[in-house]
Amino acid sequence: MTPEALERGKTWLQDGKLRPTRQRLTLAALLIGDGENRHVTAESLHDAALASGDKVSLATVYNTLRAFCDAGLMQEVTVDGSRSYFDTRMDEHPHFFMEDAGRLTDAPKAGIEIKTLPEVPEGYEVSKVDVVIRLRRVD
Numbered sequence: 001m002t003p004e005a006l007e008r009g010k011t012w013l014q015d016g017k018l019r020p021t022r023q024r025l026t027l028a029a030l031l032i033g034d035g036e037n038r039h040v041t042a043e044s045l046h047d048a049a050l051a052s053g054d055k056v057s058l059a060t061v062y063n064t065l066r067a068f069c070d071a072g073l074m075q076e077v078t079v080d081g082s083r084s085y086f087d088t089r090m091d092e093h094p095h096f097f098m099e100d101a102g103r104l105t106d107a108p109k110a111g112i113e114i115k116t117l118p119e120v121p122e123g124y125e126v127s128k129v130d131v132v133i134r135l136r137r138v139d
Contacts, residue, residue, distance in 0.1 A: 001026070001029050001030075001033065001052060002033070004033070005029040005030075005033025005034065006025060006029050006033070008028075008029065008032055008033050008035065009025050009026075009027075009028030009029035009031075009032060009033055010025060010028070012028050012031075012032050012073060013025065013028050013073075015073065016068065016071030016072060016073040017071060018067060018068075018071050018073075023054075023056050023060050023064060024064055024067070026049055026052070026054045026056065027045060027049060027056070027061065027064050027065075027068075028068075030045060030048050030049060030052065031045070031068075031074075031088055032088055037087070037088045037089040037106070038087070038088050039077070039085045039086070039087050039095075039103075039104040039105065039106075040085065040086050041083070041084070041085055041086070042058065042061045042062045042065055042084075042086070043058070045061050045065070045086075046058045046061045049061065065086050068086070069086065072090070073088070073090075074086050074087060074088050074090070075087050075089075075090060077095055077104060077130060077132065078130070079097050079104065079132055079134075083102075085104040087104075089106065092128070092129075093106055093107070093109055094106075094107040094108075094109065094112055094131035094132070094133060095107055095130075095131065095132045095133065096132075096133050096135055097132050097133070097134045097135065098135050098137075099134055099135060099136050099137075100136065100137050104132075107131075107133055112131060114129060114131075117129070
């Protein structure tokens with residue numbers, strides 16, 4: 001990992017008011033160290049950490065991703081009941097999910113217009129609307 005990636009990760013953790021533990025710093029550098037946004041699963045981030053030579057458990061990766069989300073550094077995008085992706089891009093934006101590859105990418109905002117939503121139950125308000133457009137390859 002480059003010193004620049006580690007410094008970016010450290011700054012990112014400070015922005016979220018998170019203590020820069022070794023594991024958090026490693027995962028932060030892998031996520032945002034090059035300045036690009038990422039969509040990762042806990043498993044793919046775990047694999048990247050192991051490939052970088054850092055020994056970190058999958059449970060630690062899950063807990064760290066949850067801490068990053070709670071700190072407002074990332075958002076979780078649930079594709080189905082059993083699959084979550086973690087996105088470093090924090091503005092509201094739609095996603096494409098390529099079913100055959102199991103890959104989540106950003107989709108353009110242009111062309112998406114949500115005009116109305118159903119009435120929500122009393123005592124609740126809409127906190128967020130996620131748009132995930134599932135794509136299937138055609139032959």
